[in-house]
Amino acid sequence: MPLSLYNTLTRQKEEFQPLRPPVVGLYLCGPTVYNEAHLGNARGPVVFDVLTRYLRYLGHTVRYVRNITDVGHLQGDSDNGEDPMAKAARAQQLEPMQVAQFYTTRYRQNMAALGCLPPDIEPQASGHITEQIAMVEEILANGFAYEVNGSVYFDVPKYNAEYRYGQLSNRVTEELLAGTRDNLAGQDEKRSPLDFALWKNADPTHLMRWPSPWGTGFPGWHLECSAMSRKYLGTEFDIHGGGLDLMFPHHECEIAQSQASHSHTAEARIWMHNNMVTVNGAKMSKSLGNFITLPDLFAGNTLTLSQAYSPMVVRFFLLQAHYRSPIDLSDDALQAARKGYRKLMNGLRLVDKLTADASLAREAAEPAQAAPQPATTADHASPTPPQSASHELAKLTADLFVGLNDDLNTARSIASLFNLLRKFNTLASTPAALADVPAADLIQATAAYRTVVTDILGLQDEPRANAEQLLNLTLSFYAEAKADKAYDKVDLIRAALKCQGIVIKDTKAGVEWAYSEE
RNA sequence: GGUGACGUGACCGAGUGGCUAGGUAGAGGUCUGCAAAACCUCCUACGGCGGUUCGAAUCCGCCCGUCACCUCCA
Numbered sequence: 001m002p003l004s005l006y007n008t009l010t011r012q013k014e015e016f017q018p019l020r021p022p023v024v025g026l027y028l029c030g031p032t033v034y035n036e037a038h039l040g041n042a043r044g045p046v047v048f049d050v051l052t053r054y055l056r057y058l059g060h061t062v063r064y065v066r067n068i069t070d071v072g073h074l075q076g077d078s079d080n081g082e083d084p085m086a087k088a089a090r091a092q093q094l095e096p097m098q099v100a101q102f103y104t105t106r107y108r109q110n111m112a113a114l115g116c117l118p119p120d121i122e123p124q125a126s127g128h129i130t131e132q133i134a135m136v137e138e139i140l141a142n143g144f145a146y147e148v149n150g151s152v153y154f155d156v157p158k159y160n161a162e163y164r165y166g167q168l169s170n171r172v173t174e175e176l177l178a179g180t181r182d183n184l185a186g187q188d189e190k191r192s193p194l195d196f197a198l199w200k201n202a203d204p205t206h207l208m209r210w211p212s213p214w215g216t217g218f219p220g221w222h223l224e225c226s227a228m229s230r231k232y233l234g235t236e237f238d239i240h241g242g243g244l245d246l247m248f249p250h251h252e253c254e255i256a257q258s259q260a261s262h263s264h265t266a267e268a269r270i271w272m273h274n275n276m277v278t279v280n281g282a283k284m285s286k287s288l289g290n291f292i293t294l295p296d297l298f299a300g301n302t303l304t305l306s307q308a309y310s311p312m313v314v315r316f317f318l319l320q321a322h323y324r325s326p327i328d329l330s331d332d333a334l335q336a337a338r339k340g341y342r343k344l345m346n347g348l349r350l351v352d353k354l355t356a357d358a359s360l361a362r363e364a365a366e367p368a369q370a371a372p373q374p375a376t377t378a379d380h381a382s383p384t385p386p387q388s389a390s391h392e393l394a395k396l397t398a399d400l401f402v403g404l405n406d407d408l409n410t411a412r413s414i415a416s417l418f419n420l421l422r423k424f425n426t427l428a429s430t431p432a433a434l435a436d437v438p439a440a441d442l443i444q445a446t447a448a449y450r451t452v453v454t455d456i457l458g459l460q461d462e463p464r465a466n467a468e469q470l471l472n473l474t475l476s477f478y479a480e481a482k483a484d485k486a487y488d489k490v491d492l493i494r495a496a497l498k499c500q501g502i503v504i505k506d507t508k509a510g511v512e513w514a515y516s517e518e
Numbered sequence: 519g520g521u522g523a524c525g526u527g528a529c530c531g532a533g534u535g536g537c538u539a540g541g542u543a544g545a546g547g548u549c550u551g552c553a554a555a556a557c558c559u560c561c562u563a564c565g566g567c568g569g570u571u572c573g574a575a576u577c578c579g580c581c582c583g584u585c586a587c588c589u590c591c592a
Binding site for chain 1: 519520521522523524528529530531532533534539540541542543549555556557584585586587588589590591592
């Protein structure tokens with residue numbers, strides 16, 4: 001069964017076919033770096049990290065682009081709204097780029113902690129002013145934009161007459177007009193309230209500004225993604241991702257810009273939108289103030305949660321729901337996620353053991369069994385013919401990918417992992433049943449488990465044991481053995497620790513340890 | 519007001535008209551020096567009212583409730 005993905009543009013699941021095999025272009029709207037990322041901000045990156053990992057597993061060469069928005073944009077098209085980056089910079093007496101750099105670094109750390117592979121290209125909006133200006137010029141040349149007082153606006157009604165504005169979010173311009181507020185400042189420059197800024201004239205107090213053909217200013221909010229995705233992925237690429245809240249107006253405007261420029265495409269073939277993280281049913285957001293930053297979540301600095309939750313637990317929590325469903329945050333849900341996560345991790349160790357045992361068994365069996373056993377066909381006498389266990393394993397293994405292929409349903413895939421793990425546990429505790437499973441089949445199943453857990457879902461073991469304490473425990477056994485003159489044990493412990501690069505030192509004060517200097 | 523989602527057992531959360539989702543919690547059991555893990559069994563739910571169908575959590579209608587977007591937002 002091939003991979004199918006839900007395309008917001010067509011409102012249906014579509015079988016995934018790369019535009020230019022084997023390369024797959026993937027663009028994800030990245031963060032605006034003026035504050036700490038919260039849990040809601042993490043969902044998209046985690047989801048699209050899994051998508052990237054899975055596409056690579058399937059053999060595609062993914063070029064994953066995730067931008068950094070470090071250009072100050074006004075809030076909305078209003079002049080009284082303040083550029084958040086400039087605001088943060090003023091408040092902290094910093095150069096705006098210092099603020100951007102600081103939070104960019106933090107963002108990367110948080111994403112790495114969550115097990116997200118770094119994007120292949122992480123373009124910064126501030127580094128692509130030239131490309132953005134060029135795109136504005138194209139749109140102007142094509143007649144879909146106009147200049148007023150050093151600002152350039154996208155002419156939505158004109159564009160709508162030729163293309164269709166609202167094709168992604170299923171909106172109609174007349175209805176949008178009916179719902180438009182007309183009391184916003186700066187609206188007088190626009191011919192239509194629906195028009196949006198491609199380039200904004202900057203007053204001298206604005207901290208982030210660049211020269212342009214229309215005077216000093218800064219690019220419109222939607223422009224960078226259109227310009228940078230085109231630069232690195234081409235005029236039409238495979239997948240564009242982002243949060244559901246970006247569908248309108250951000251992605252809608254991106255499409256309009258790309259259509260109206262020299263691209264003349266909807267930018268991406270497939271538009272994918274992840275749903276929101278909610279708290280008590282309400283969306284986690286900056287404006288509502290109900291957000292929990294990732295560092296606070298990892299450290300347990302929250303009022304609503306009873307304790308800290310590690311990055312991998314959080315990742316598992318996010319993947320336990322399908323990406324298009326909202327996921328509600330609660331202490332109970334995180335507790336449950338943590339136990340489930342640890343169960344999967346224990347499974348990883350069991351899988352290693354089973355694999356090792358099976359490999360030994362296969363080596364032992366191979367010389368003896370030169371001729372393979374003939375397959376018993378529909379054996380009526382035996383209720384559990386030998387190949388039934390293999391067959392069951394094969395089905396459970398195939399199930400892992402059924403969920404992933406169905407619009408990246410990680411929830412289903414995780415359920416399948418638990419089913420497979422139960423089988424492993426049963427086999428591990430029932431030697432007779434284990435003996436019935438051909439080693440090759442078992443190895444295949446364990447490899448699939450490991451691959452899905454670590455390579456595709458990106459879940460890594462987080463060691464919780466304290467190495468120093470474990471070492472001290474070992475040293476106490478050492479001291480005990482030494483007191484008992486049980487020198488065979490003493491030598492054993494010494495040798496084992498030496499393998500770890502640690503030497504035991506018997507001093508007058510007691511037993512101590514040091515790193516081996518060899 | 520417009521657009522689009524969603525309401526599943528104690529909690530979280532999948533569900534392609536008929537076939538056990540899964541995790542967590544709870545109860546009982548197996549195993550066990552203790553404990554844990556694991557395994558087995560149980561608790562078998564789909565907002566309400568109608569309709570279509572041999573059969574609906576799944577399709578249709580109405581109602582109730584919740585949410586998101588329409589303003590920066592993942």
